Amino acid sequence: MHNVLYTGAVSMGRLVELGDDGVDYTNGPFWLTDFIRGREVVPHGSFLHFLPLSARQALLQTFRTRVFNQDDLLPLTMEDQHVYIIITGCVRQDRFPRGGRREPRLTITRFRGTGQFVGEAKLIDSRSSASIRCLSRTLVIPLSVGDMNTVLRREPEVLLALLRSVEDRYRSDEEVYSLVACSPSKRVRSLLLHLAESVGMPGVGASKSVVIKGPSQGDIAAALQLGISTVEKELRALRHYGVVDSGYRKFYVRNLQALCELATET
Known part of the structure; x- marks a missing residue:
């Protein structure tokens, strides 16, 4: 796995150059200073959308950020004890509800992106696992399960933001992925x-x-x-x-x- 570690300091300036691929990244959330100060708009319904600006600033300034390259897997096996906040990028999340049998027809696939919190099941059951593959270069904040549970106990507004984002995501998933009766x-x-x-x-x-x-x-x-x-x-x-x-x-x-x-x- 190839990755780069950054500190979440406001003085970082521009974080990532992703090259000329038809996307204007200067308009995206790649300036951590703007992201911390709330000048970058995060997608509606995401964890960071519901998180008050002061709490967002505290998270981004306290914890380190990490870049994963395209096709890297986020460490989310049963042995890994981390959860992730996606700052930017697109990931594919695969779950295997039938006892871990990794068969395509039994796999539940979803896409997650900027502002989303992934791996939240580990906050309840440390044995929980999922396969999350980065489909583009992805910037995340990794948090240990212990650190995140401490934050949730001490900061009710962070817990509320997480609950709201999970509920919004369930509703969105139903509207997008569960249209089996539609054309x-x-x-x-x-x-x-x-x-x-x-x-x-x-x-x-x-x-x-x-x-x-x-x-x-x-x-x-x-x-x-x-x-x-x-x-x-x-x-x-x-x-x-x-x-x-x-x-x-x-x-x-x-x-x-x-x-x-x-x-x-x-």
């Missing part, structure tokens, strides 16, 4: 809209596009329990109408309003 078109469009709102970054230049960096068509298919050919078919339709383009592990939402209308139409 593949609606399911793919709803997931792309969700990703645009939760992990999307502004495109470069005068473009109003939103770039979803990390998930592949295979990841989309796994999350929705659809065939890859079905996902490809739906993406071709969106491309035909000028709504979404795709590249290697990237989706470019060219018309967010149109995608929203397509995803919400009955």
Whole structure:
């Protein structure tokens, strides 16, 4: 695993240069100073969204941050005793509810991004495990289970933010991933809209596009329990109408309003 450690000091300045890949990272949450001071907007419903600014500042200034590269796994096995706050990036979370049997058709796949708290089950059961793979370069705050439980006991507002974010995430998951009675078109469009709102970054230049960096068509298919050919078919339709383009592990939402209308139409 290749990673870089940073301290959470306000004087850090710019944290990460990710290169020229069609995303304007200067508009994303890569200036820790702005993130600490609340000048960066985090996605609605996330843990950091519900966390009061003073508590966010305390967490980011007290604990170290860590960068994981694309395809790295967050250490969340039964032996690892850490939880993570995602500062930026996109991860794929896989759970295996049938006694740990890692079969694709029995796997529950979800995407998590900026502001989300992951690994929370370890706060209750240290034996809990999940597979969380970084789909893009990902900046996180790792906290030991002991440290986080201490924070939760001492800071009711942090506990409340965590509870609110978990409830919001459950509702969002139901709205996005549980549309099994809906057509593949609606399911793919709803997931792309969700990703645009939760992990999307502004495109470069005068473009109003939103770039979803990390998930592949295979990841989309796994999350929705659809065939890859079905996902490809739906993406071709969106491309035909000028709504979404795709590249290697990237989706470019060219018309967010149109995608929203397509995803919400009955």
